[in-house]
Each structure stands twice: as structure tokens, then as C-alpha cells.
Amino acid sequence: MKLTVQDLNSHYGPAHILFDIGFEVGEGEVVALLGRNGAGKSTTFRSIVGLVAQRSGRIMFEGKDVSARPTHEIVRDGLGYVPEERRIFTDLTVEENLEVGRQPKRPNAPHWTRDKLFSLFPNLGEMKNRPGGRMSGGEQQMLTIARTLMGNPSLVLLDEPSEGLSPKIVEQMVDAILTMKKEGVSIVVSEQNLHFARLISDRAYIIERGRICFGGTMAELDARPDIRDAHLSL
Amino acid sequence: MAFYVVQFLTGLASAASLFLVASGLSIIFGVTRIVNFAHGAFYMIGAYVAFTLTERLSGAFGFWGAIVIAAFAVALIGVLVEMVLLRRIYHAPELFQLLATFGLTLMVEDLVVLIWGPDDLVGRRAPGFKGAIDFFGQNIPSYDLFLIVLGPVVLGILWLLFQRTRWGVLVRAATQDRDMVAALGVNQKWLFTSVFAVGVFLAALGGALQIPRDAVHHAMDLRIIVEVFVVVVIGGLGSIIGAFVAAVLVSELNAFGILIFPKISIILVFLVMAAVLIVRPWGLFGRPEAPARKTPGLTVNPWRPLTSNERLASLAAFVIAATLPLFAGNYALTVGSEIAIFVIFAVSLHFLMSVGGLASFGHAAYFGLGAYGVAFLAKMAGLPMIVCLLLGPLLGCMGAAVFGFFAVQLSGVYFAMLTLAFAQIVWSIAFQWVSVTGGDNGILGVWPSSWAASPSHFYWLALGVAALVTIALRAMVFSPFGYALRATRDSLLRSEAVGINAKRIQWTAFVIAGTTAGIGGALFAYLKGSVFPDNLGISLSVDALVMVLLGGVETVSGAVIGAIVYKALNIWLVSQTDLSKLVLGGFIVLIVVVFPKGIVGMLEMLAQRRRKTSPPGSPLLAKPIESAE
Numbered sequence: 001m002k003l004t005v006q007d008l009n010s011h012y013g014p015a016h017i018l019f020d021i022g023f024e025v026g027e028g029e030v031v032a033l034l035g036r037n038g039a040g041k042s043t044t045f046r047s048i049v050g051l052v053a054q055r056s057g058r059i060m061f062e063g064k065d066v067s068a069r070p071t072h073e074i075v076r077d078g079l080g081y082v083p084e085e086r087r088i089f090t091d092l093t094v095e096e097n098l099e100v101g102r103q104p105k106r107p108n109a110p111h112w113t114r115d116k117l118f119s120l121f122p123n124l125g126e127m128k129n130r131p132g133g134r135m136s137g138g139e140q141q142m143l144t145i146a147r148t149l150m151g152n153p154s155l156v157l158l159d160e161p162s163e164g165l166s167p168k169i170v171e172q173m174v175d176a177i178l179t180m181k182k183e184g185v186s187i188v189v190s191e192q193n194l195h196f197a198r199l200i201s202d203r204a205y206i207i208e209r210g211r212i213c214f215g216g217t218m219a220e221l222d223a224r225p226d227i228r229d230a231h232l233s234l
Numbered sequence: 235m236a237f238y239v240v241q242f243l244t245g246l247a248s249a250a251s252l253f254l255v256a257s258g259l260s261i262i263f264g265v266t267r268i269v270n271f272a273h274g275a276f277y278m279i280g281a282y283v284a285f286t287l288t289e290r291l292s293g294a295f296g297f298w299g300a301i302v303i304a305a306f307a308v309a310l311i312g313v314l315v316e317m318v319l320l321r322r323i324y325h326a327p328e329l330f331q332l333l334a335t336f337g338l339t340l341m342v343e344d345l346v347v348l349i350w351g352p353d354d355l356v357g358r359r360a361p362g363f364k365g366a367i368d369f370f371g372q373n374i375p376s377y378d379l380f381l382i383v384l385g386p387v388v389l390g391i392l393w394l395l396f397q398r399t400r401w402g403v404l405v406r407a408a409t410q411d412r413d414m415v416a417a418l419g420v421n422q423k424w425l426f427t428s429v430f431a432v433g434v435f436l437a438a439l440g441g442a443l444q445i446p447r448d449a450v451h452h453a454m455d456l457r458i459i460v461e462v463f464v465v466v467v468i469g470g471l472g473s474i475i476g477a478f479v480a481a482v483l484v485s486e487l488n489a490f491g492i493l494i495f496p497k498i499s500i501i502l503v504f505l506v507m508a509a510v511l512i513v514r515p516w517g518l519f520g521r522p523e524a525p526a527r528k529t530p531g532l533t534v535n536p537w538r539p540l541t542s543n544e545r546l547a548s549l550a551a552f553v554i555a556a557t558l559p560l561f562a563g564n565y566a567l568t569v570g571s572e573i574a575i576f577v578i579f580a581v582s583l584h585f586l587m588s589v590g591g592l593a594s595f596g597h598a599a600y601f602g603l604g605a606y607g608v609a610f611l612a613k614m615a616g617l618p619m620i621v622c623l624l625l626g627p628l629l630g631c632m633g634a635a636v637f638g639f640f641a642v643q644l645s646g647v648y649f650a651m652l653t654l655a656f657a658q659i660v661w662s663i664a665f666q667w668v669s670v671t672g673g674d675n676g677i678l679g680v681w682p683s684s685w686a687a688s689p690s691h692f693y694w695l696a697l698g699v700a701a702l703v704t705i706a707l708r709a710m711v712f713s714p715f716g717y718a719l720r721a722t723r724d725s726l727l728r729s730e731a732v733g734i735n736a737k738r739i740q741w742t743a744f745v746i747a748g749t750t751a752g753i754g755g756a757l758f759a760y761l762k763g764s765v766f767p768d769n770l771g772i773s774l775s776v777d778a779l780v781m782v783l784l785g786g787v788e789t790v791s792g793a794v795i796g797a798i799v800y801k802a803l804n805i806w807l808v809s810q811t812d813l814s815k816l817v818l819g820g821f822i823v824l825i826v827v828v829f830p831k832g833i834v835g836m837l838e839m840l841a842q843r844r845r846k847t848s849p850p851g852s853p854l855l856a857k858p859i860e861s862a863e
Contacts, residue, residue, distance in 0.1 A: 049417055075419035087414040089407045099400060100407045101418045151419050 001060070002027050002155050002186045003048075003079075008057035010047045017043045018210045021057070025155065025188055030181050032201035032218075033190040034232055040210040041190035042084050045157045049074050049081045061155070062108075078106050080153030084160045084190075086144040090133030094124055097132050097143055101150035109154035110183040117146040120176055138169035145176065155186040162196045174199050194232055206231045236370035245489030246482065247378035247447075250385040253481035254440030255458055256465040257392060257474050258433035264409040264472035265429045268320060269328065269647055271335035273437050274459030275342035280308045280438025281450045282350050285357045288445065294361035305439040312434030316427050322827050324426070328647050329593045330826045333783060336776055337822030339455060344816035346452050357445030377446050384443070388436075389478050396474070405429055409472060460658065460772070464507045467651050470520020479518065500662035504655045508640070511652045515644050537720075537790050539712050552701055559690035567689035568761070569805055574696035575757045577797040578703050580781035582750035584793035585707045587782055589716060590743040591723030592642070595650040596657025597751055597778050599637070602770025603660065604630040604752025605759040609677040612759075619683040623756050630752020631745060633660065638744030642737055645726070657775055664767040676766035680759045696757055703750055704794055710746070711790055719743050777804075780822055786832025795834050 001024045008021035018040050025031045035041050047055045050071040059067040066074045075081065089097050098114060105111045118125030121142040127135065132143065141161060148156060161177070162170045177200045181187060191197040197204060197218075204221050206214035208231045214221065221228060259273045287300030315338065323331055363377040396402035408415045408425055416422050441454075448454075465484050469476025484503050491499040516522045540548065558570055583597045607629030611622040637656040644652055664671045671677065686692050710716050721729035722736040730736050759765050768774065777800070785796025803821075807814040829836055 051413060051417060070421075071413075071416040072419050072421045075417060081417050083414070083417070087411055089410050089414070091410060092403065092407055096403045096406075099403045100415060100420070102400075103419050147418065 001025065002029070002062065003188070004058070004060040005044075005048065006058040006060075008044065008047055008055065008059065010043055010052045011054040012043075012052070016210070018047065018055075021207070021210070021212055023205045023212060023215060025186055028181070028184055028186055029203065030177070030187045030189065030201045032197035032204040033188060033207055034192070034194065034197060034204055035190070035207035036192060036232065039207045041207055042159055043210075044207065045081060045083075045159050045188075045190065048157060049079065075151060075153075076103060078109055078152070078154040080148040080151055080156040082144050082148045082156060082158045082161065084163065086140045088132035088135070088140045088143055088147075091131060093129045093131055094135075094143060095128050097147050098150050101147035103151040106152045106154065109152050110185060111152055112146075112149040114150075117149060120179055121146055121172075138165050138172075141165060141169070141173070142176070149180070149185075153185065155188070156180070158187055158189040160190055160192065162191065162193050170196060192232070194228070236372045240369060240372040240374055241489050241493065242486065243374055243378060243382060245486040246385070247375075247381040248488070249481040249485035250381040250388075251440040251444050252458070252461060252465055252485055253385050253478050254388060254443070255437045256462045256469070256477040256481055257388075258436030258440075259462055260466050260469070260472055260474060260477045261405075261436075262430055262433035263466070265405055265412065266320070266324060266426050267328070268324070268331045268335070269471075269650075270433070271332055271459060272315070272338040272342070273335075273433070273462060274455035274457075275339045276308055276312060276434045276437040277441035277458050278346060278450075278452070278455040279311065279342060280304055280441030281444055281454065282346055282355075282441075283307055283438070284442030285350075285355050285445055285450050288358050297358060297361050301439070301442040304442045305435050308438030308441075309431045309435035312438075313427055313431050316430040319823065319827065320430065321423065321426075326826070326830060328650070329587075329779070329787075330783070330830060332595070332650070333776075333779060334823050334826040337819040337826070339459075340815040340819030340822070342819075343452055343455065344813045344819070348813070348816075350450075350452075352452065354449035354451045356449050360446045363446070375447075381443065381447075385478065385481075389474065392474050401428070456772070461503070463651060463654065464503050467507050467517060467648075467655075468510045470517025471647070473517065473519040476517055476519030497666055498662070500666060501659050504659045504662065507655045508652065508659065511644065511648060511655065512640050515648045515652075537711065539708075552697075555697055556694065559693055564689045567693045569802075571689070571693045571696040571757075571761050572805070573798055573801045574693070574700040575754050575761060576777075576781065576801045577700045577794050578754035578757070579751055579778055580785070580793040580797035580800075581700075581704050581707055581791070582747045582754065583778045584782045584785070584787075584791075584796075585710070585750070586743055586747035587779075588787050588789070588793075589711055589723065590719050590740055590747075592645075592740060592744065593650050593779070594641075594653040594744075594747075594775070595779070596653035596655070596772075596775050597747070598772070598774035599653075599657035599660045599770050600630040600634050600748035600751040601755040601758070601774065601778075602664070602765075602767075603633045603748075604755030605765045605769045606664065606671065606677070606755075607752065608756040608759040609680050609765040612680050613677055619686060619760065623753075623760075626756040626759070627749055627752030630755060631749040634745045634748020634752075635741075638741050638748060642740040642744055654772070654775070657770060657772065661767055661770045661772075664770060671767070674767065676764050678764045680765065681763050682760045686760070692761065696761070699753065699757060703753065704791060707746075707750065708791055715739070715742070780825075783822075784825055784832050786835030786838070788831060789834040789838060792832050792834030796832060799833065 003025040005024070006022050008018055009016070010018040021044055023031070033041050033044065043052060046052045048059055050069065057067060058065055061074070061077060061079050066077065089100065092100070098117070123139055124142055124146060132140065135143065145158070145161065161173055165173065174196070177187065177189070189197065189200065201218055203217050205212050206227065213231060214227050255273060255277050259270055262268060262270050284301050284304035287304050288297050291297070291300045319334060319338070323334055360377050363380050366373040366375045367379065396406060404415060404420055404425055408422070412422055461484060465477060465480040468483065469480030487503050487506060488499070491502040495502060510517060559567055562570070579601050583594060587593050604627045608622045608626030611617045611626055641649055641652050641656065665673055681687070682692060686695050718729070718734045718739050721734055722739050726736050755769065758769065781796040781800045782793045783796070784800050785792030785794065804818065807817055811817060825832070831839060
């Protein structure tokens, strides 16, 4: 398994957010984490990369337990994270944003260069020197993915990549994610949009109120409209 | 005309060092969010180390080599400080960081005296820049010209460093969002350490370059740090260009202010700073900050009024304190009165800080205004003591009303700095308006009337007022006004959303705190029989902050204990050792790092834990100080 999460519990101050979360991702797989607003998708991702201070459980990445390690070490091992809020460095140009994400080549993961990323996201190539703060939402979403890919991750956590984007940009996003998959990157993508998830994912988990309540292939999910309707708003 | 040009050039030369130190402070703040009070101390150490090295190494190469080596050596000390101290407090509230670095400054002041002695040291002249250049009959030291060129050169180097290197890109990214930088695989620890090293290097270089111009002495740290604060606030915290422009502006204001307004030369820069803070709090070249992401209030021990047993215990403590005159001598009673007065002072700041969430760095202004109020009424109007005591604090009240109105428009570091600026303005007036305030000589002969003249009577008076003030402020915490104030502290936006006029509530709290401090100051004037500008100085403001912190910011009345312990310790230390600043500074650092909850906070936590054993690894205890913000 590429990534195995077991018994993950997280707290924000006195509030218990995640309850015994568990899921796994195979080599080269695209797995969707589906759930409504506030279900705990982002917290799950933030906990995996160590951005939530109060967490417990086992997080096995490429066979090693990374749950006690600091964020930058987890990321340097090849576990990339694309935050929902995008968190572009607004004062930095597109090229400088990419520079922040740059990490050395990794033997077990595809190697991304600036030029390769500019061909994956042609819009970015046309605005290399534009400050991140003066880009549209869609362009920022592309930049935040490209920035994480500069670290040559073997697995990427993609937090709601389609949120707030126009249908045309969403189409580009689907293409980009499929290209990433073809290059060999394993992906966990969190989504509220089942349609989007279906276009890219092999399997799906549903998270509701901090608990995983379904796990299976997309076909299995389609066979259970009751679960789909109970836990996802369409 | 030539004279003014020379004056202008002198200003520019002074701006160079100021810029070096200020840019260092700005860079450090940008990434670590720490307002490094110890920056002046690093500047001073830079000057001392450079002095020693230039004495040892000979020749032109020796001199310039010594300057650079000194800056590197001090940068290494900075790295040590960052790794040992600052890394532990990056997540603490701003106030704790300011205090820890202030404690460091105190320690350094005693250490340099210990190493280099108390006398001013006059360094070597710079080889190749010993003479002066004649400019229409006026002399310009050639070293000044060197400094004038150096400023822009350093600015250019810094610009290249930040725009053209990977390190610079990472630093700029971390300035905006340090968590995201970590989430892209960058080790924040080393980034922070390297940034701190660069900042300290600049400060030390600024200090080292001063030795051909000025004597090296052990008070140069406070003088520069106040000016540097002014510069970074005017220029914008985190902006290097801003630091440059503001350094020039402040230096020229100093150079010409003394010619044009000799009476108010000190006040001038603070007036400009206050104006900038009010109009553009983020500075001329800074940018407004997004409200900090902060976890909603997590006070571990919710506040509650005292139980009846605790009331009895407090009453018993008060009664015991009141029996002091039965067995103690006059000296002990005078110390007791002073402690009682500082209880009033500390409690007033605590009210503003803990209940209102507004950490004032210039609270001594209102204490001192109360003292001056009494002195004016007693000496000029010749009013009896009881009238003076009632009316004197009104001066503190008025000061707080005027300054508070502007101060509460800001929050966090900017609030702290504006209150500091206001306190400096008041201090400058007291210091420079000699005809009214007596300047440095103060106002003497403010003696209590006969009914309060004996040490025991005065002690009872001070004790009684301290008790009344503490009870009144405590009652206020649990009144509707107190609830509203705490709401504005916990979330300004949410409190406004439920219909609380937040600014007005905060302003009221500011005035209450200022008036209370004024009451303390009024009593203090009578205790000492005199009033001096020091009564409104920075060190007194910091004393108050330490008392509150020592007692516990999260507690309702911890400041009472904090004031008693701190003041007693202080008086005792000064009588016991010449190194009181070293001990005190170490003490402050220790509290911030080891006991961030203060004495009372610790006791409350222990009691709480005994009452109900908290679940193992309780998230509430994992992050002890987050809620104090």
C-alpha cells in the first residue's frame, strides 16, 4: 500500500473532529474522499501531513509510520499536499511560487520541471512573472497544484480541487489529474462533487461527521444509492 | 545654507546605522512574527565586540576586519539565542515574546558592564576616514560620507538577497504563510534561525559601525531600540524599503527638530509615529495584515467569582496584612506601602490586558500622570491631600481618554506600540517642559498631610485603597460590562455581531485602567514626596507587564500576587546584588518559558487537576498558553 491511515483521531482545542478514520491508497491509485461541508475531509488531510497538532493514530506512508514526524519531513518523503484554500503566496510571482515548492528528484516518483508543468497548465506558462495575488481562482488552483508537483511527490492529497471553478476550468483540472495519474502519481482527492470524483477516481470513501461510513469502488458506490443520498448532497 | 546642508548630511549618516538595525528587526518580524526587543542589545554587543577587536587588530585591514568579524560573532550569539530561547516561544502570544526579549536585554545590560566596565569607551577612528571635508566653511567628517554611501549599498544587497536567491524567495513566502512553506517541504526551524542570524548580523554591524562616531556605553541599547521601533512602525513592519525611508525620515527629524523646535525635539518623532499609526497602522510601506488565524477561546479554567471560603481567605490575608504596623519597623512599612501601590498599578493593567485583551506597553504614562496631577495640585494650587488624592488621578483619566480613543482603533503589536509611543510623548513632555514639570529635576516636596504622614497610617491608606480597587475591578469583571469586554477580547467580530459596541467598550476599559493607574501614581507621589519623569518611563511600564505576567494573564486577580512577589523580589535584589538586572532579566525569561501561566495560573491549574484528573493527553493542557492571546 502507498498510504495506510489507521485509527486517526484529531482535535481542535476541546473539539473532537475525527473519529478513528481509516483508509488506504494503492500504488498509482486515485482515491476519492467524499463528504459534505464540514464532514472532516480537510482535517483528515491536514492531520496526515502534520498540520493538526493534536492527533493520534497510525499513518503509514510507503511502509514507514510518519505520524510523529514534522510536516516538512513528511512532505520531503514524497507526500504532497494541496490545500483547499490554495494558499498561494500572493506577493511572489508564478515562478517564485514554484521555486518554493521545488525539491530534489526522487527515484520512485515522476520528475516535474517548470517546463513540464507549464505544458500541463498552459495558462501558467503565459504569466510566469505575475504575482500570485493577481490571478483568477482557476489560475491559482492550477498554480497550487503545480507548486506541490515541483516537490516531485509520489502521492498527492488534493483538497477539493474543483471547488468554485467554472465548468471549463474543471474540465482542464480533470485532464491534469488524469495526466498526473498516468505519470504514476498516487492521488487522494477530497470532493463534494460526485460527478467530478467519478471522472477521475478508482475507489471512494465517504466521510460523515468525522467518521468513515463507506469504502469501495465507484461501481459499488453507484450500486448503493441509499448511501449516496444519505451522505452526499447532489 | 551650508550649515543646513551639513546638518542634513549628518542626519543621513545617522540614518545608516538606524537603517541597518531597523531592517534587521523588520526581517525577523516578517518571518518569525517576533518583535525582538533584544535587537538593541545585539546592536550594543556588536559595538562592544568591535571595540575590543579594533583595539587588538592593527592596520586598516584589522579595523575593517574587526567590524565584520564582530558582526559575525554576534550573529552566532543570535543563533544560540534563537535555538535555545526563541524556538520555545514562537507559538506564545506576542506579549510573551516581547517580554522574553526584554528580559534578555536586561541581562545583556549587566553582562556588558561586567565584561567591559561601566565607563564609556571611545573607539579608534576608521583608517582612511579620519579627516573631515570642508564644505563652504563647514566640516563634514569623511566617515559620515562613508556611512551615507553605505546605507543604499546595504539596501541594494538586501534587495538582491531577497529577490534573487532561493533563500530570499523562501523567506518572502514564509513571511506570508509559514505553515504552507512547511507543507511544501521546507524546514521552518532552519529558515527561522537563518533569518534571525541575518537580522542580528545587521544589528551588530550597525553597532560596530558606530564606534568611530560615538562612545560605546551600556545604555545605547534602549536608546536605539526605541528609535528603531519608531522607524519600523513608520516604515511598516516587515518592509525593508520602509525601514530605509523611515530611518532617513527619523534621522532628519532628529537633526532638524533640535534646530527648529528645541523644546519638543524628542516628542517630534513620536508625534509622527503616532500620526502614522492612526492613519496607516501598518506603516508607510507595510501592508494591512489579514486577521490572524486563531483558535477560538480555550480558557482552561473558566473564570468564576470567589467562593465564600475563598472570600474568607482573602479577608484573612487582608487582616493579616493590616496588622503589619503592629510589629514591623518604618522601613518595612514604606516597602509595604510601595508594594500596595504597585498592586493598584498592576491590577489596573491586568484589567486592560487580561479582561480586555489589550496589552499596553505604556501603562506607566497614566500612573505618572496621576503622580504629576497630585504634584501640580499640591504644589501649585496648594490643595490639601485628600482633595489632591481625589482629583490628581483625573489627569491619568484624561490622558487615558485621549490616548485610549486612538489606541483602541488598533490591536495586537500595533496597539502595544502606539501605547508605547504615547507614553514616550508624555515622558518627553515631562522631561523637556522644564518650566512646568521641573524636567529631570522633577517636582519635590509633595508630602502627605499630618493624618497620613506616619508610615503606619500611610501604609493603611495604601493597603485600603489597593483592596478597594482590586474588589471594584473584580466586581466589574463579573458585571455585564465585564462580560461585554471579555466578548470583545475573545472575538471582536462576533461581539460586534451580537450588538456590542466593541470600540466603546474597549475605550471605557482603557479609561478605567488609566484612572486606576492614576490612583496608584497619586499615592506614589505622596509616598516618595516627589515626582520624576521616570514615573512615566518605559521601565515602569515593563515592570507592570512583568507583574501581570508573573501573576498569570489568564487569571482574574493574579496581578495582586504578581505585584507583591515581583516588587518584593525587586527591592530585595537591588539591596543584595549589583547584578539585579541580570537576575531580573533571567527571571523574566524563565517565567515566559517555564511558567507561562504565572504563579496564580499554575496554582489554579494544579487545583483543577486535583479536583478532577483530566483525561490522559488532554488536548487542553497540551498547548498551555494559546488562550492567553
